[in-house]
Amino acid sequence: DGGITQSPKYLFRKEGQNVTLSCEQNLNHDAMYWYRQDPGQGLRLIYYSQIVNDFQKGDIAEGYSVSREKKESFPLTVTSAQKNPTAFYLCASRVGFAGELFFGEGSRLTVL
C-alpha cells in the first residue's frame, strides 16, 4: 500500500543534541512538507520541497534543516539551535496543484 512512513514514532533527546526525523513516501508525489504541531496552535509549516534538490523555509524554519536528495525522502534535522523542540512533527506530501496533503503518522520528540 502507498503511503508516508515516519520514523521514529517516539524520540527522546538531550539538550544540545541534533536529531534527524525520517520521512519516506511511495506515492510518487513531487511536493513534501514538514509541519510542527503544538497543543492549541494547530499545525505550523517548517520546511517544504516541491522538487528534488530544492526546498524552501516555511513559517518557523529557525533551528531546523532539511534535504531532498531523492523524490521519496525528506528528512528533517532538529538542531541544537531550536530552543523549544519538544513537539509532534508531521510529514506530508501532495499531488497536483489542488490536491490534499497526505500525512504520515507523526514523530513525537521530547527533550529531556
Next chain:
Amino acid sequence: AQSVTQLGSHVSVSEGALVLLRCNYSSSVPPYLFWYVQYPNQGLQLLLKYTTGATLVKGINGFEAEFKKSETSFHLTKPSAHMSDAAEYFCAVSLSMDTGRRALTFGSGTRLQVQP
C-alpha cells in the same frame, strides 16, 4: 495572506446530536478548503475538500461541509454524532492561484467530545 479561524477549541455534544464545527477563512482569491480529522498520536486524515463546483461537499464518516463565499465560511456538520467521532478536527485553506509554496494553512483545531 490566507488564514483560517476555527471558532471553539472544544465542542461537546451528546451521542446522536448534531455536530457543527465552525471554520472561517480569509483569502484574496478563491480558496481550496479542507477538513481533516486527527486521533490521538496519529497523523491527519482527510474528511472532505472543496475545490470548485458544488458548494455542498460530502465526505467520509457521514460528514459534510458547505462553502459559503458570502460568509467566508466552510462549517463542518454531521446529523448524528457517534462516540467514534471524538477527535480533533482541523480546517485548512490553500489558495487556488498559489504558484508559490502551495502549502496548506491550518486552523488551530477543534476538539470534539461526544457524551454517551
